[in-house]
Amino acid sequence: MAPITEKHTAAPRKRRSRQSLAPWLFLAPGFAMFLVYVIVPVFQSMWVSFFEWDGLSPKIWIGLGNYIELFDDEAFYTSLKNNVIWLALYMLAVPAGLMIALFLNQTVRGIRIYKSLFFFPFVISQVVVGLIFSWFYAPDFGLFYKLIEWVTGSQVAILADEHLVTYGIIVAGLWPQIAYCMILYLTGLNAVAPDQIEAARLDGAKGMKMLWYVVLPQLRPATFIALVVTVIGALRSFDLVSIMTSGGPYGSSRVLSYYMYEQALSEYGYRMGYGAAIAVVLFAIMMIFISGFIWKMWRDEQGAR
Template structure:
């Protein structure tokens, strides 16, 4: 009996059985927590005891919190400067898109920074920037007569960290464009060349349009990468000096889990703001992907 029910409905039940384990895990660990965080953001909670309902008080506090504005401002700087990874990655990809001997190895070595953990990247750049003996410090000192301790100077610290973050990000974008360049239709390039197109014109009118899928993915991963920045800030400066290099993701962690006190509700409110900012971009990406799916 059960056997015949299964036989009759196999085709409609099968997808749900295949989906079940992955979908349940994803819902429990990703989808539900998003809503729980929103819920927690209305409470005062230390993570252990009773929750106290606050309504919008956490959000009201955010509006008066200078540290929040510093983090928000730094997030914008991250986002804008991270976009430099696109032209930089494209430039390196074009530079490397040749077939001399050993090119494959060169390409992989150029890609190296992306494979390395951001913790290690952070340590490398801290060493590079280190006051008194760091290579960068000495370089500035020999140029201007006065060294700058990048990571201890609130005017430059965020830029110093972003440069460290751009290093692997450029490598990622580069590999996307290298793969894209590989698939640029050679006949179109040749035809354009016969028509006298070269250099910038060729790049802009013939090559870039064909690189559009690569550009889309590059934009997605760069935006997400910029807004997710946490590791580098935590490793290189721990948010300092005096909180000037905080970003929202780091500030949230600090409020909710560090020695500054277990303010889970307030942390959740910061996370909700970050989520809202990210949702603007996510909806854009999803909308475009959805359209492409329909068009298939």
């Protein structure tokens, strides 16, 4: 039997080091782009929020001046209130997506056609969604406008009513968001263990009991992702507001992301520092929600071990 030499032990060690290094080499470009395009801009926005700056002139240090001004800004509170409404109502996309996914997960005749119809809102642009619903709500010729007039005898211009406009835009946003949650749950349902379903059926479980005690626990990863993307979608609801109302009427449909744009980049503002302060507040709200979801999921996984 030949003695084990240092040369023989060095080869496996070198191979193991290469195998451990390979994943990091594949991840490095993504990490670099995330650092350059996400992490660095976040800290730059925080830094700019302490200045009065129009984007061209020299920056003027004002410390917490922009944040102090936010507390006296009525438009900021309107935008914040609308974001809270978006968050509350946008959460309807998660259970709605789950119910549609449960329906589409069946093997019935024509199910592929149904899947295509429900999947369609996800693949079209938010701009197209905004235009479709703008026509849907349009006075004189919009389908919704005509329907309300026919049913109630009164005329309601959703996008021109400062009390209804936010809800009208949210309905437009829910259409593709429900489709997105549906896709996540369909993917999750494909991974549900069939042996657990059969065991539950043998024990007499069916209907809501089957869903609550057997299916939903296995859909926790899909639910987590659906909640996170829904919260992010509600907080960054810029596209539809810009396309459908431009923040109107009278600024009543503004959200924080659109108000940030108005202050920093539109002809009404060019106040980069103030816009950055709004962005920091929005980022903080987003991080609170996402951190809460991550903490809850981590605690559930620890408890399951």
